[in-house]
Amino acid sequence: MRGITLRIGELASQAGVSVRALRYYEEQGLLTAERSASGQRVYPDNAVEQVKLIQNLYAAGLASRAIEPIMPCVRTGEVTPELLDRLMAERARIEERIGGLVETRDKLDAIILVVAESLHEGRPCPRD
Amino acid sequence: MRGITLRIGELASQAGVSVRALRYYEEQGLLTAERSASGQRVYPDNAVEQVKLIQNLYAAGLASRAIEPIMPCVRTGEVTPELLDRLMAERARIEERIGGLVETRDKLDAIILVVAESLHEGRPCPRD
DNA sequence: CTTGCCTCTGACGTCAACGTCAGGTTTTAG
DNA sequence: CTAAAACCTGACGTTGACGTCAGAGGCAAG
Incomplete structure (x- = not known):
């Protein structure tokens, strides 16, 4: 009934973490x-x-x-109603963080765009 | 020409960080x-x-x-071409992380939905 | 002018997520 | 059979982002 099994080194390389990290997770x-x-x-x-989820x-x-x-x-797949609250709370935190990262990405984009243009047109550095 | 100025405690509370953190950033x-x-x-x-950006x-x-x-x-607003590379690299990292977080959120959503349904219909805990 | 809160500069403490090393066993390749 | 590579269990080391405490000075109110 069981599929392929992995030893710790294999799991580590496939999940992109260190062996030490896996022992730590355990x-x-x-x-x-x-x-x-x-x-x-x-x-x-x-x-x-599962390891990738942990990393995320x-x-x-x-x-x-x-x-x-x-x-x-x-x-x-078993969840108590108490845990359900936690899950939704963590979900909310993650959403918040996604929002912050999107904002940050857009901010970087703005900088990158302005600079790319100024480089392209030979202007010094537009501001204000 | 200058607008309102802030002391460290005011900035801390407005940005949602500690005074110590601001000194650390400096x-x-x-x-x-x-x-x-x-x-x-x-x-x-x-x-x-700026502080919020740092946090992000x-x-x-x-x-x-x-x-x-x-x-x-x-x-x-000034950027060297060298720095531009870094900006784009960091942007890519951020995108990656956003992707991971979206995945994670969806995974949580899946769990939450299944549980919410099973609670709603009085089933024990559906799996497989 | 003093009381209370805010600020300053060090400087040491903390905590999580591992890294790394020691000393020994197990598995695999030849 | 043997040597290299992977694994095991402790146990101590590291690093970043602050927390916290000590001791001293600044500033608005009564």
Whole structure:
């Protein structure tokens, strides 16, 4: 029933993180792993997606403490109404951050455009 | 010719950061301030926007070292072609991060929707 | 003029997300 | 069979973005 399984180094390279990071995630309760007879970690292939999600949640400004309660539900699909509130709260935070980043990108675009034009037309540097 | 000026505490509360953070930004060369006769920092009102931009750049995953060279150009509008490359590179990073966050938001949405439905219809927890 | 709040400059403390090293076992390639 | 490569568990080190405390000076109000 099981698809391909991965060892920690393979998962690390496929997910674009370090081996150390994966052990850290496990330590923080973000990522679970089976163990082989000799004690080596064995991951299902969908762990790649889970790791990427963790990275994205970090990028969204969440800390491990905030990610930990929501990862089990990503795996099992079970959510308490209490957790649902948290999910929606985090969703809102992410939306906020997306808005800020879009703003920032547009600001950079404005600068880039002005400069590109002034370079193109040989003008010194238009302002005001 | 100058509009309203702000003291550090006022700027901090208007920009939603701490006083310590503002001093830190100055230390890192991200934010410049005039000084009153007695040595107190005096900011123009547009410093509020600059601080928010700094926060957004932090949220985009940039470090102070990466923000420092681009802030002067935000103020003056002057950009070297070398800096233009950096701006475009950072812009690309920001776009990437926006993409990741949108993905993450959608993933959360999927979970929220499924749970909301199952709660609504009294089902245990649909999966597979 | 003093009381209370704001500001200043150091300087040390903190916390999260890893990096890195030590010392040992396991797996794989030849 | 053996050597290299990957893995294991501690455990200490690092870095960035501030927090916090100490000690001193500035400024509007009564």
